[in-house]
Amino acid sequence: MSAKGPSSTLIEALTMQGRVIQALIMREMKTRFGRQRLGYAWALIEPLIYVAIFMALYSFRGREAPSGIPILPFLVTGVMPFMLFRNMVTRTLGALLSNRALLYFPQVTPFDLVVARALLEIGTAAFVFAIFMVAAQLSDQSLRVERPLDVVVWFAVGSLVGFGLGTIFSTLGPLFASIERLVPTVLLRPLFFTSGLFFTAEMIPAGVRDFALLNPMLHVTELVRSALFVGFESEYADPAYPIQTALVLTFIGLTMQRAMRKRVLTALQG
Amino acid sequence: MIELTNVSKAYRAGSGRRVVLDDVSVVFPTGVSVGILGLNGAGKSTLLRIIGGVEPPDRGSVRRDVRISWPIGFSGGLHTTMTGRENVQFIARIYGAPIRRVERFAEDFAELGVYFDMPVRTYSSGMRARLAFAVSMAAEFDCYLVDEVMAVGDARFNAKYRRAFKERREGASVIMVSHNPQTIMQECDIAVVLSRGKLTMYPSVDEAMSAYRELMST
Numbered sequence: 001m002s003a004k005g006p007s008s009t010l011i012e013a014l015t016m017q018g019r020v021i022q023a024l025i026m027r028e029m030k031t032r033f034g035r036q037r038l039g040y041a042w043a044l045i046e047p048l049i050y051v052a053i054f055m056a057l058y059s060f061r062g063r064e065a066p067s068g069i070p071i072l073p074f075l076v077t078g079v080m081p082f083m084l085f086r087n088m089v090t091r092t093l094g095a096l097l098s099n100r101a102l103l104y105f106p107q108v109t110p111f112d113l114v115v116a117r118a119l120l121e122i123g124t125a126a127f128v129f130a131i132f133m134v135a136a137q138l139s140d141q142s143l144r145v146e147r148p149l150d151v152v153v154w155f156a157v158g159s160l161v162g163f164g165l166g167t168i169f170s171t172l173g174p175l176f177a178s179i180e181r182l183v184p185t186v187l188l189r190p191l192f193f194t195s196g197l198f199f200t201a202e203m204i205p206a207g208v209r210d211f212a213l214l215n216p217m218l219h220v221t222e223l224v225r226s227a228l229f230v231g232f233e234s235e236y237a238d239p240a241y242p243i244q245t246a247l248v249l250t251f252i253g254l255t256m257q258r259a260m261r262k263r264v265l266t267a268l269q270g
Numbered sequence: 271m272i273e274l275t276n277v278s279k280a281y282r283a284g285s286g287r288r289v290v291l292d293d294v295s296v297v298f299p300t301g302v303s304v305g306i307l308g309l310n311g312a313g314k315s316t317l318l319r320i321i322g323g324v325e326p327p328d329r330g331s332v333r334r335d336v337r338i339s340w341p342i343g344f345s346g347g348l349h350t351t352m353t354g355r356e357n358v359q360f361i362a363r364i365y366g367a368p369i370r371r372v373e374r375f376a377e378d379f380a381e382l383g384v385y386f387d388m389p390v391r392t393y394s395s396g397m398r399a400r401l402a403f404a405v406s407m408a409a410e411f412d413c414y415l416v417d418e419v420m421a422v423g424d425a426r427f428n429a430k431y432r433r434a435f436k437e438r439r440e441g442a443s444v445i446m447v448s449h450n451p452q453t454i455m456q457e458c459d460i461a462v463v464l465s466r467g468k469l470t471m472y473p474s475v476d477e478a479m480s481a482y483r484e485l486m487s488t
Contacts, residue, residue, distance in 0.1 A: 016366075023363035031351065104340065104347035106323030107364045262326050269325065269346070 020107050024099075024116030031098075032091075032120065043124050044131060050079045054198045069229050073143075076132055077225050078197035081158045084125040085195075085217055086188055088162025091117045093169040093183060100174075100268040110257050110264065114170055118163050125155070150227030157242050158220040164249025171256045174267045196221035201236035209236070216242040272298040272321060272338065272413070272445075277330035279316060290316045291327065292467030300336055300412070303443045305454035305475060307482040308464035314447040315341075315417055317464060321445060322415045336412035342435075343417065345402040350391035354382055354401050357390060361405055372408040379434070380404035381427070400427060407434045414438065416446035416457075451479055 033039045054075045095113040102108045136143055145151065165187075173179045195217035204212050212218055219242045222234035257264075279291040290313030298304055298321075308314045319325040320332060322340045324347065340347060348357050355373060362372040377386050380400045385393060393401070406414075414435075448454050454461060454475060461478030462471045465485055472478035 016364075019366055020364045023360050026363070027349075027352065027356065027360050030356065098351075099349065101347055101349045102360070104324040104344075105361070105364060106340075262328060265326050 016107055017112065020109075020112045021116050021119070024102070024108070024112055025120050028116055028120050032124075043128050047076070047079045047083055047128065047132075050083070050197070051075045054079070057198070069225070069232055070140075073136060073229070074225070075198060076136075077228055078195070078221055080125065080129055080132070081155055081220050081224050082192065082195045082197055082217060084121065084155060085158045085162040085220070086192070087121045087125070088118060088159050089166040089169070089188065090184065091121055092163060092166025093173055093180065095166075096170050096264065096268060097173050097180065103265060103268060110170070110261065111254070114163070114167050114257075118159070118166075122156075122159055125159070129155070144230065145228055146230045147227040151224055154220050154223040154227060154242075157246050158217060158224075160246035160250055161216050161220070161242060164246055164251075164253045167253030168249065168256060171253070171260050171264055174264050175260075191215055191217055194218055200225070201234060213238075216245040271300050271333075271335055273333040274321070275331050275333070277320065277327045277332065279313070279320060279325075279327050289467045291320070291469070293330070294467070294469045295330075296462070296469055296471060298445060301443050302460060303458045304445045305458035305461035305478070306445065306447045306464060307451075307454065307461055307478055309485060310449075312464045313467075314464055317469070318415050318417055318445065318447050319344075337410070338413045339406055339409065339411040339415050341415045341417045342406040343399055343403050345395075345398040348390045348398060348402060351389050353389055354380065354386040354393075357401070358405055358408070362408075365409060367409055372405075375408040376401070376404040379407055379430075403431055407431070407438060410438065410442075412442055414442055414444045416444050416448075451482075455479075 033043070038045065051072070055071065058071055058075075092114045095117045096103070096110055099108075099113050102113070103110070133145075169179055169183055194212040194215045201209060201213065201218060201222055213236060219237045219239070222237035223239060223242070225232055226234045226237065274294055274296050277291050277294045278289075280287045280289045282288075306314045306317060316325065318341050320327050321334075322338060322344075323332065323334070324340050324344065347361075349360070352360065355377070358373050358376045359369055361367075362369045380386065380397075380403070382393075382397055382401065385397060390398060390401070444457055446454065446457060458475055460471065460473060461475045461482075462469050463478055463481050463485065470481065472481060
């Protein structure tokens with residue numbers, strides 16, 4: 001067994017970090033899925049509920065699916081990237097607060113805690129999305145994905161935006177008690193209604209559109225749909241914008257985590 | 271070897287700050303057992319937690335090149351929503367220890383019965399301490415950190431713990447905090463005295479004891 005400090009070699013340090021992150025993921029799987037009765041199924045059911053609600057609204061208003069995309073895949077491609085983004089924010093936000101005891105171990109760093117939760121969210125989302133894709137493929141043999149690699153890329157960019165934000169808040173959360181309460185309402189709710197879950201950028205009234213396009217997740221949704229659906233290309237999405245936002249937020253988040261580490265640990269354990 | 275370099279630590283106390291460690295630099299040599307002496311509230315336990323890495327210093331660095339335990343019986347690292355078993359598995363994993371063996375040892379040693387598979391938040395403080403002790407004893411370290419309240423639970427568990435610790439202690443050193451001079455004399459080769467943020471190392475326990483007595487009489 002080894003509990004060595006900073007004097008160990010790089011390989012030892014990486015092995016230890018790998019071990020720690022693996023142990024954290026295994027523990028997070030239990031808290032995330034193991035305690036509820038529905039367990040893993042909930043990861044699948046939650047997006048379906050959103051899709052079902054939006055479907056009901058669409059048919060109630062007798063609206064056509066936009067831009068010739070069938071309504072079901074249209075909604076799934078709106079809900080999935082946003083839910084991954086939202087889960088990344090809320091799960092990494094709480095990573096330190098709900099694991100404060102584990103930070104007593106010198107091996108476990110705040111970085112390990114946010115990364116472990118982020119990896120579990122990405123894995124879960126990938127699994128759920130794969131199930132949806134297989135289901136879509138089975139129900140409609142003619143379905144084809146225009147640029148599969150781009151779909152993966154834009155999901156990843158969206159999740160990185162969420163990771164950056166969540167990491168920033170994970171550092172602020174232990175210092176300001178209101179953060180955990182404010183983020184879902186003040187930040188995530190406006191983003192929910194402007195991320196294009198159930199509309200395209202084109203459908204937004206011109207005056208509001210520029211404002212909505214400040215939300216990087218609207219770009220991500222548009223880019224996922226452009227990559228997935230043959231015949232749909234977003235006129236409004238700017239690929240550089242969400243990528244830059246993701247990188248800047250992640251950089252800020254990790255820098256804050258490092259710079260404020262001692263204050264955060266003292267606040268959590270004091 | 272455990273090396274503290276320019277380590278400072280202070281707490282907010284009311285409106286002011288209480289300095290526990292003030293620019294402390296010290297080397298604890300490998301294989302040498304060290305007693306930590308100091309008046310109540312001098313920060314002995316804080317020093318032990320900083321050595322063990324469970325608490326970061328405000329300034330300065332700690333270098334460790336031996337396998338060092340967390341303070342024995344310290345239950346702060348137990349996650350309250352995880353079960354006893356899950357906590358043990360987690361700790362074994364991050365230390366790279368054989369999971370099944372550590373799990374079996376801890377389950378047997380802690381004597382928690384069905385509670386071993388219940389969340390730690392349902393435990394009494396005695397049960398938490400027993401689990402914490404069991405995990406510490408399941409793992410092999412070069413250096414054990416011992417805080418003075420070594421008595422835990424009933425006399426029988428205490429005796430069992432002391433037997434286990436004696437076994438672990440062979441070939442390993444300890445760094446211990448105790449009010450009891452007798453314990454320090456028995457267990458330690460040298461001792462340090464912590465007073466007003468400064469740490470003084472003495473080459474023998476006897477010399478440290480006389481400095482400590484002087485401190486108590488002033």
